[in-house]
Amino acid sequence: MGLRHYPSMLGVTLLAVLSLPAVLTSEAGSTAGPDIARGQALAGGECAGCHGADGNSEIPTFPKLAGQHVVYLLKELNDYNQAHRASDIMQPMAASLSEQDKLDIAHFYARQKPAPGTVAKPELLALGKQVYLEGNSKNGVPSCDGCHDEDGAGSGKFPRVAGQHPEYLLEELQRYASGKRSHGTRVMRTVAERLTPEEAEAVSQYMASLE
Ligand code: HEC
Ligand code: HEC
Structure with missing residues (x-):
């Protein structure tokens, strides 16, 4: 520990500061940029049981979310919220999420690597x-x-x-x-x-x- 690590820590801090404006402007209409770590923690708690820890669900009727697009994921979560998409399971799940939760979770899933599918026929x-x-x-x-x-x-x-x-x-x-x-x-x-x-x-x- 100590001084030896100082240059690399400085590098990380600078990078974070420099990339912040880009993150903020890429999310028009939201108050803060996506927080991937927070998204991972939220997804790991509430969603992982059905959709898998990394969004690769193992159950055939529970969709994989890994590698899915942010715009699409947000639309579907909002559609459950507004009862445009009917699901006894997902409507209450979506209702428990704030706008920031949805943004963070969507960005987390979008970055996960999708697992190959299984062809039965x-x-x-x-x-x-x-x-x-x-x-x-x-x-x-x-x-x-x-x-x-x-x-x-x-x-x-x-x-x-x-x-x-x-x-x-x-x-x-x-x-x-x-x-x-x-x-x-x-x-x-x-x-x-x-x-x-x-x-x-x-x-x-x-x-x-x-x-
Ligand atoms: C008890 C199981 C279960 C849990 C827990 C669960 N889901 Fe789902 N999820 C489903 C099922 C089943 C569907 C498909 C429902 C339908 O047909 O609309 C689905 C669909 C979705 C979709 C739409 C995917 C697509 O391709 O259109 C999203 C997005 C989603 N879930 C996100 C979440 C998030 C975020 C959480 C955690 C807050 C969560 N789910 C928790 C079972 C679950
Ligand atoms: C003109 C554009 C367009 C064409 C052509 C189209 N799709 Fe789609 N598809 C969409 C859009 C947009 C959605 C998301 C709609 C929503 O929000 O539910 C979608 C959603 C889907 C979904 C749901 C995915 C999920 O994760 O829940 C399936 C399955 C699908 N399409 C299959 C097909 C198939 C099969 C064909 C060809 C026979 C097709 N689509 C042709 C635009 C298209």
Whole structure:
């Protein structure tokens, strides 16, 4: 300890000071920038039991949040808050979070490395790939890559779907079709209504296979 460590400590302090304005301005409308360590602590306490310590949930109907986009995560948490997205589990969870909590947690999850997905029905991958990359002109389903990207990475308000649990993805397509997710989801509702049950399952398997 002591003087030997002084130069490196100074370096860290300077870096923190220099990067502060950038953090503040990148979060328009919020009072403080994201605190990743605080986000990790909050996520580790309340959310980890279902979503995994690093956002890679192990349970097929609990979505992975690792590597998910901040804009999208915040929108979904607010949609639960405003009952635009119905979930007996997530509505009370979201209601317990302050705006700062949501910001910190979203930034923590966005920085975690997503684990690869598990494909249960490889025989559906060929059809799933076709739907994902080309859509289906017969029933008017658009391709998915225009918004979710060819590799499933998504961006901003377009969620990452690569490596997500196929059971969860399929369930969400059914929720769009039935109107349980209805806020700012006109495209997804139309997509989900038009997919045949087989196409919905196949494209869910294909999204899970993407890395
Ligand atoms: C008891 C299990 C459980 C706990 C605890 C839990 N979640 Fe969830 N979470 C779920 C389930 C199930 C869903 C999917 C619900 C749905 O279909 O809308 C979900 C969905 C989400 C989504 C939407 C993901 C997406 O891809 O659209 C976010 C964001 C989220 N949870 C964040 C959190 C945060 C933050 C916490 C902690 C404060 C938390 N969850 C605690 C089970 C849980
Ligand atoms: C025009 C853009 C667009 C196209 C095309 C599109 N999506 Fe989406 N998708 C979105 C947006 C935006 C959301 C988030 C909506 C919300 O807030 O619920 C979404 C959400 C989803 C979700 C929920 C993810 C989660 O974590 O809960 C799934 C699954 C999905 N899309 C699958 C597909 C599939 C499969 C296709 C192609 C057949 C497709 N999407 C085409 C824009 C698009």
